[in-house]
Amino acid sequence: MPAPDLMIVTDLDGTLLDHHDYSFDAAVPVLERLRRAGVPVVFCSSKTPSEITALQARTGLVGQAFVAENGAVVVGGGERVLAGPATGDLDRMHTELDRIRDELDLGFSTFSGVTDETVAAWTGLAPDAAAAARQREASEVLLWHAADDDRADAFRQQLAAAGYGLVRGGRFWHVLPAGHDKGAAIRMLLDDHERRTGTVPRTIGLGDGPNDTELLDAVDLAVVVRGHGPAPGPLADDRPERVHRTTAPAPLGWAEGVTHFLRSDR
Numbered sequence: 001m002p003a004p005d006l007m008i009v010t011d012l013d014g015t016l017l018d019h020h021d022y023s024f025d026a027a028v029p030v031l032e033r034l035r036r037a038g039v040p041v042v043f044c045s046s047k048t049p050s051e052i053t054a055l056q057a058r059t060g061l062v063g064q065a066f067v068a069e070n071g072a073v074v075v076g077g078g079e080r081v082l083a084g085p086a087t088g089d090l091d092r093m094h095t096e097l098d099r100i101r102d103e104l105d106l107g108f109s110t111f112s113g114v115t116d117e118t119v120a121a122w123t124g125l126a127p128d129a130a131a132a133a134r135q136r137e138a139s140e141v142l143l144w145h146a147a148d149d150d151r152a153d154a155f156r157q158q159l160a161a162a163g164y165g166l167v168r169g170g171r172f173w174h175v176l177p178a179g180h181d182k183g184a185a186i187r188m189l190l191d192d193h194e195r196r197t198g199t200v201p202r203t204i205g206l207g208d209g210p211n212d213t214e215l216l217d218a219v220d221l222a223v224v225v226r227g228h229g230p231a232p233g234p235l236a237d238d239r240p241e242r243v244h245r246t247t248a249p250a251p252l253g254w255a256e257g258v259t260h261f262l263r264s265d266r
Contacts, residue, residue: 007193007201008034008258009067009186009215012045012055013169015225016254019169020124027251030258031059040077042189044182044215045206046070046141050132070167070211071185072138072176076192083180083188085138093140093175095102096162099193107145108173111136123171139176150154167211168230174211182207183214203259206254207232216243223257225250 010016017024024031034041041059043052043065053067065077074083094112101108111119111134120130122143133141148155149203156160156166165178186203194200205212208227216222217236224232235243244260246253 005201006039007190007203007262008039008041009044009203009205009219010041010254011182011207011209011212011215011225012043012052013049013171013228014227015206015212015250016184018250021226022125024251024254027254030255031061034258035060040064040201042066042186044071044170044186046174046202046211047140048132048135049073049137050074050135051129054132065189067135067182067185069139070169070174070176071180071182071214074185076189080192081191083185089138089159089177090136092138093164093177096159096164097140097175099241100155100158100162104148104151104207106155108148108152109143109145111141138180139174142173142175144173167210169211181214181216182212186215186218204258206257208250221259221261223254225253225257252260 014017014082016027031041041061042065043055045052047068049068052068056064056066058149066075072085076082097110116127116131116134119125119133120127123130123133125133138181159166159175160178163178164175165180167181172223188201203219204221204223205215206223206225207215208225210230210232213232213235216224216232222243224243226246226249228249244257246256248256
């Protein structure tokens with residue numbers, strides 16, 4: 001049985017959840033093992049707080065800390081908001097995105113600029129789940145047009161000048177306030193944990209895409225789940241004793257990765 005001074009930090013889509021149908025059935029036995037042992041499982045995702053709390057209810061992890069919107073929203077245990085949007089922040093982001101799109105003549109589409117039905121078609125989510133995915137508090141999701149790739153660097157530079165960062169997920173690109181990412185969010189949660197308990201838990205982190213690189217760099221032990229697109233990295237510490245790359249995709253790969261580091265010889 002894993003020790004209680006352990007914390008699991010995991011991406012969701014393509015890591016815990018199947019890339020195509022969002023199922024997590026193959027991970028249930030390991031999730032139950034962790035729940036019985038009192039090991040916190042922190043969801044760290046591009047998903048919205050609404051989506052994450054719904055998934056916490058489905059997995060029996062209600063009340064756990066979580067990181068939403070790629071680190072733009074950080075919620076500690078007991079639903080204590082550690083980082084989140086200020087009034088008007090999202091309106092300003094949308095104004096800047098519209099300006100930059102016009103100036104660079106870009107064709108990207110945003111979750112906020114389309115309907116629930118369109119997001120459902122893009123993602124494969126049910127309409128109600130697509131509606132939850134559009135309830136963003138501090139970030140925006142882009143469907144990037146490949147024809148605009150020659151202007152991606154200019155787009156990133158203009159976003160930075162306006163105070164925003166750009167990260168690439170498995171299917172979409174995400175705009176969020178500068179200085180916020182999954183790694184910074186994890187460090188914030190660990191600092192909060194130490195202030196409350198006087199201890200720092202050992203961390204196992206799991207991810208499958210480029211926007212998980214900072215997550216995997218911020219944890220003690222890292223699992224790169226076999227994905228369907230670009231992989232995380234390069235990692236700052238890629239030693240095989242610290243990083244395990246799974247042979248199976250999500251959710252079986254998630255169970256494989258956690259189990260790898262829960263073995264008694266680890």
